[in-house]
Each structure stands twice: as structure tokens, then as C-alpha cells.
Amino acid sequence: MHVVVTGGAGFLGSRLIRALLDTPAAPDRPAVTRITSLDLAPCPIEDERLTSLTGDISDPELIRQALTEDTTAVCHLAAVVSSQAEAEFELGMRINLDATRALLEQCRAHSQQIRFLFASSLAVFGPPASEPVPENIAPEPRSSYGIQKAIGELLVNDYSRRGFIDGRVCRLPTVVVRPGRPNRAASSFASSIIREPVAGEEAVCPVATDLPLWLSSPRAVVANLVRALQLTPEALGAQWRTFNLPGLTVTVDEMLKALERQVGSETRRLVRFERDPAIEAIAASWPGALETHRARALGLEADADFDAVIRAHLEEMDHPVA
Template identity: 55%
Template sequence: MNVLITGGAGFLGAALARRLAAQGVAGRSVERITLLDRAAPAQPIDDPRVCHVAADISDPAALERAIGEHTGTIVHLAAVVSGQAEADFDLGMRVNVDATRLILERARALGTRPRVVFTSSVAAFGGPLPARVADDTRALPQSSYGVQKAIGELLVGDYTRKGYIDGVTLRLPTISVRPGAPNKAASSFASGIIREPLAGLPAVCPVSTDVRMWLQSPDCAVSNLVHAISLDGALLGIDRTVNLPGLSVSVGEMIGALREVAGADVAARVRFERDPVVERIVTSWPSDFTAERARTLGFVADRDYASIIRAHLASHGVHTAA
């Protein structure tokens, strides 16, 4: 099995590559893993099966070089994130829509119907929503990023219907705790208010404590991506988009879990400075899902948010002063 990961230098792409190299997929080893990204992973992956192609995913020639006849699976993670896509409409459309179409066209040209795993987002929803979003709740995005992801979902579904690919779209919860530095995603604070205090640094929360979010740990996200690679497409039928399970957690509960795990002094490093733009985007997203279909299909969720914090500490060797 040969796998291509767009956005492969990102924390999720690199973590997926390491998991695939170590464990394979459904008992099958992976022969080659290609990471397509403008930069190499911050921490090189020491495995001869893993290679990096430095390129922009909106470059058709680069896609032709990276996606060859032996590419059996494409995991499309690369995207312009929510806040940046809202601020720069043209960039968001070029990367999140036009490049997705180019990737699907390249997959179509192979003539082998490869598995394509496309990562969408809870931002595909918006407007008036039920307390818990069901699998049949209408997607009505209220941000450019959400619209761009919804377009990608429809494209994956249609390319699958036409027999060009075998597609799966995963609507990812917000990933927390992300390693590394803050990015331009509106949800970036959902990691920053945990990651920075654990590292002894102050953190700014741009929303109120009662804002509730749908969250999933990086490890759980990687497990679900691996599961999507081998999932029998027949189980999905004509609906190729899956709302992944997660945890519904308020910002106040997140900080409470931080206090539980690391102590009051660490939690006190979070201060609040409301940002109306960030709050408008984040509160337009659903904060709870039934995710019944995903669980039936074998996708998984974390146990609780305190466990996510403990896993972050264990995997990244962060020590607190608490």
C-alpha cells in the first residue's frame, strides 16, 4: 500500500505517517508514505519508506509528480485554516477548493479508484442548530472556511458516485491539544489555553468560559484517519460524509480539567480578552453531536478532557511547576 498525505508536515500529517509506518493499516504494511507539503516535518521521520515532496498542493505539476499509479490512498489534510480563510478569501478558495479539485482530478486520472480521505470540519455547520447535531442535520456554514469545506465534501461525494475515487469525508472536531505554535485557526486557543500554561507560559482566551466546543485529541484523530483508510466503502453507501464522535466541552470545563491535572497555579496562567471575530466564528459551530453513524462504523472518541491533557503531557514530555 502506498499512501500520500497532503499537509504531511503538519502535526496531524506527521503523526499519521508515524502511525502508518509503525502499525500499517488493518494488518497490512505500508510500502511508501509520501508527505506533500511546502515544508518538511519539524521532526524528521526516520523511516526509509517515508519521503517528503516539497510543493504547493495547488500546483498541478507537483500533484502529478507526487500522486502516481501506485498511490492507493490519498489523505487530504492540507488546508488554509478558518481564521485565515475568513481574512483572505482568495487564498482560501485557491487552497481549500481549487487545490482539492486538482487532487481529485489527479486521482481520477489514475484510473484505479483510489481511496481518498478528505478532512472536513464542524465549520460545515452553522445557523440555527439543535442542541445536539444529528447525522441528518443540514450543513449551513457561516464562514468562508466552512463553505469551502462543504464544497469539498460535495466534490468527494460526486467523484465517488462517478466511480473515479472511493471517497470518505471526515468532519473532524476541533483538535485539542495541538502541539507546536499557535496558528491562524479561530479555534487555535482551544489548544493554546492548555499547551502554553503547561509549558509555563501565559495564554489568552478570546471567548467566554461558557463557549462550548466539540473536541478530539490528536491521538484519537489519527486513529480515526487510519480507520477511514481501510473502511469498507459499501458501509457508507451514497453518503460519504461522517460526523466524527468527540467530546462536548465548555471553555470553563477545559480550564477546570487543566486545574485538576496540573494545579491552580497553572490554570491561573489563562487570562481572558474577548475577540468578537473569533467568538462569532467559533460560536457558529455546533458544540455537540449524536455521531451515532460514526460509532456504528467503528470510529472512536476520547474518554474525557482531563485524559486528553494527561496524554499531551505523556506524549510531549511537558512538565509543570504545579
């Protein structure tokens, strides 16, 4: 089984690759024998089954190199993140929309029907009229990133309806705690206010303490992506191929209380508040809770609570994910 992972050098992409390589074969599922990562940089994992192709994901030639005759699945994680897509409109359109279409077209031209997993986002929703947001509500995004992801969802569903691919669309919660340094995602603060204080550094929170966020740990998201990729067409059915990944509703204040419980009161004092209207407007447009009945019925699961999310981060600090 050959799997192509776009965004494979990123923190979620590399974790997904590691999880796929570590997943054993089963009676209803062949083992992954080869993975190709597409990204601007090589995937940091060292494994003889992994090949890294570096370049612009919107380059059709790069996509043609990646999708070989033995390709059976594509996991499309590559994206320009929210604030950057808002600030650099052309770049967001090229990577988040044009590259998705080019990738789908190459899959359509393949000799066999490819299983296609598309990582979407809760950013496809606008400010909710009620929460949790129903699974069948029409997206009304309030950002260029959300609009680009929503169009990608529609394309994957239509290509699946036409039989060009075997698609599944996973709307990811905000993933916490991301390692490394802050990036240009509007949600970057959600990791910073945990990650930096744990490391003894000051963090800035640009939003109000009562803002609810829909969150998941990297560990839970990767496990759910693996499970979503493994789902058979029969399990998904002929219906709409989009579902919300399970998550937790947590306010910023609740996040900081969990931080204090798990690490100590001194860590919470390292978080200072400087409201940023631009960041707050984007983050406040996302729902704080989503219905996940379909995903849970398919075997996908959420973290137990936010304390468990912090404990998972502390474990990874002691034993970094390769």
C-alpha cells in the first residue's frame, strides 16, 4: 500500500506518517509498504519506506511524480494557515484551492480509484447561531482560509459522488499543543499559552478568557485521521463524505486552570493578555462546539479532558515524537 502525504514535513503530517508506518496489517487492511511525503522540506522521519519530494504542492509536475502506479491513498494536509491566507490572498488561493484541485485531477486520472483524505477545518463555519453546531448545517465561513477549505470539501465530495475518488473529509479541531514556535495561524495562541509557560517562558494571549475553543490533542487527531483513512466505502456509505472530528469545548480560562493543575500556579502567571482585534475576530468566528455523532459512530474519539491534553504534551516533551 503506497500512501502520499502532502504536508508530510509538518508536525501533524510527520506524526501521521509515523503512525501509518507503525500500523500493522489486518485481515481487512494491508500494511503501508511505502509513503511519499510532499512538502517544502523533507519529512524528518528516517525510514527506508519513506521518500520525500520537496517543492511547491501546487506544481502539477511534483504531483505527477508523487502519484505512481501503485498509489492507493492520498492524505492531503498541506495548507497555508488562517492568518497567512487572510494576509496573502493569492498564496492562500494557490495552495489551499488550486493545489487541491490539481491533486484531485491527478487522482481522477489514476488507473485505480484512490482513497483521498482531506484535512479540513472548523473554520468553514461562521459564527454559530447555536452550539453545538449541527453536522448537517451549511458552512458560512468568515475568512479566506475557511472559504478555501469549504470549496475543497465540496470538490472532494463531488469527485467522490462521480466515482473519481473514494473521499473522506475530516474537519479538524484546533490542535493543541503544537510544538515549536508560534506560526501564522490565528489559533496559534491556543498552543502558545500552554507550551511557553510549561517551558518557563512568557506567552501572550490575544483573546478574552471566556472565548470557547474546539480543541484536540495531536495524539487524538492523528489517531482519528488514521481511523478515517482506514474506513471502507461501505462504512462511509454513499452519503456526504464530510464529518467533524471529535474534540473538546474549552474556554481560555479553563485551559489556564488545567495548566495550573498540571504544572503549577507559577506557569499561569507567565501568560499575559494583549487583545488583538484581528486575531480575536477570526477566532471568535469559529464555533466552540460541534456535533460529532457520525464520527463517533465510525469509531473516532476525543481526548478525555483538557488535563489529558496537557499530560500528553508533557509526555511528548520527555519522549519526543520522531
